[in-house]
Amino acid sequence: MTRILITRPLPDRVVDEAEKHFEVEIRDTNTPMKRSQLRAALVLHDGVLATLGDDFDAQAFAEFNAPRCKIIANFGVGYNHIDTAAARGAGIAVTNTPGAVTDATADIAMTLILSTARRAGEGDRLVRSGKWDGWHPTQMLGMHVTGRTVGIIGMGRIGQAIARRCHHGFGMKVLYANRSQKAVDLPARQVSVEALAQEADIVVSAVPGGAATRHLLGEPLFAGMKPGAIFINISRGDVVDEAALIAALQSGQIAGAGLDVYEKEPEVPQALRGMENVTLLPHLGTAALEVREAMGLLAVENLRAFFAGEAPPNLVN
Numbered sequence: 001m002t003r004i005l006i007t008r009p010l011p012d013r014v015v016d017e018a019e020k021h022f023e024v025e026i027r028d029t030n031t032p033m034k035r036s037q038l039r040a041a042l043v044l045h046d047g048v049l050a051t052l053g054d055d056f057d058a059q060a061f062a063e064f065n066a067p068r069c070k071i072i073a074n075f076g077v078g079y080n081h082i083d084t085a086a087a088r089g090a091g092i093a094v095t096n097t098p099g100a101v102t103d104a105t106a107d108i109a110m111t112l113i114l115s116t117a118r119r120a121g122e123g124d125r126l127v128r129s130g131k132w133d134g135w136h137p138t139q140m141l142g143m144h145v146t147g148r149t150v151g152i153i154g155m156g157r158i159g160q161a162i163a164r165r166c167h168h169g170f171g172m173k174v175l176y177a178n179r180s181q182k183a184v185d186l187p188a189r190q191v192s193v194e195a196l197a198q199e200a201d202i203v204v205s206a207v208p209g210g211a212a213t214r215h216l217l218g219e220p221l222f223a224g225m226k227p228g229a230i231f232i233n234i235s236r237g238d239v240v241d242e243a244a245l246i247a248a249l250q251s252g253q254i255a256g257a258g259l260d261v262y263e264k265e266p267e268v269p270q271a272l273r274g275m276e277n278v279t280l281l282p283h284l285g286t287a288a289l290e291v292r293e294a295m296g297l298l299a300v301e302n303l304r305a306f307f308a309g310e311a312p313p314n315l316v317n
Helices: 012-021 035-044 058-062 084-089 102-117 120-129 157-170 193-199 219-224 242-251 289-307
Strands: 003-006 023-026 047-051 071-075 093-095 149-153 173-177 202-205 230-233 256-259 278-280
Touching: 003 012, 003 035, 012 023, 012 289, 035 047, 035 058, 047 289, 058 084, 071 289, 084 093, 093 289, 102 120, 102 157, 102 202, 102 230, 102 256, 102 278, 120 278, 149 157, 149 193, 157 173, 157 202, 173 193, 193 219, 219 242, 242 256
Parallel strands: 003 023, 003 047, 047 071, 071 093, 149 173, 149 202, 202 230, 230 256, 256 278
Antiparallel strands: none
16 A cells, blocks of 8 residues: 655644545654655655655755655645755655645734734733733834735735735735736736835735745845835745844834744744844744645645546646
8 A cells, every 4th residue: 555654743634534545654743854754754655745844855865766755745835845856856746735825824914914013912012011001192103004005025826815905904005026927806016026115014025935035035125125114924934034134123124024934943033032023923824723634635635646647736846
């Protein structure tokens, strides 16, 4: 029977579906796989259901001429932890789970926008500290988001879902920067990243991760933003030059930031953790049971289709 490794504990519904089709082994830890475990996964299993942190880089594939593993089904839309070119060279297909994550990730973007603009984290900490001395007219004044201009960098599924929430929910003007023109179902204007930085009150990163986008957003973006603007990242941590972001926040070049992802997860620099004007979430983008189930079921379907000789629904290489 086809042997599949699931690299992290997943919801029961996903495991039950996988066990209908495969002989399944599940790692009982949430830590990323070590180098020796990556090697074992490729040698001992026909397929791997992997996720963020399982670093299948070129070295992992180069150690074998003909690994037993023929497919890595990634649990998540982002797959920058998998060297897809090296996988293809080793005869290994790679799939991901787009669609299932779109709305949940867009919701987290809105959570970060509102929390950062309205200083919700800072307010929560004030109340918990016991130092709040009551309401007054000039206390903790933040940004009123209704009617503002949002600039979205990356106008794929998630970027468009964020745009719809901003436009229809908060009456925002929508700008976007994207490598190609997009047919979007709301008023939105495509501009350069430079123009977006100059005009937007809220800048949101929604670009895919990978070598092509590493440190795509850094000092030039932050230097071009309005002093009162805020920056939101729900894409991948290494899309942003974290040191440049910290410098922009410390200097007052930008007013605040809301982050769900980090350059070297789970490490979060003390400089960010110590700033009151920064909202920090522990990569909650898809953290809802029904969403994680949908992601897992899509990953299992990619595996099932592949081993049935069908085209996997979400092949990326």
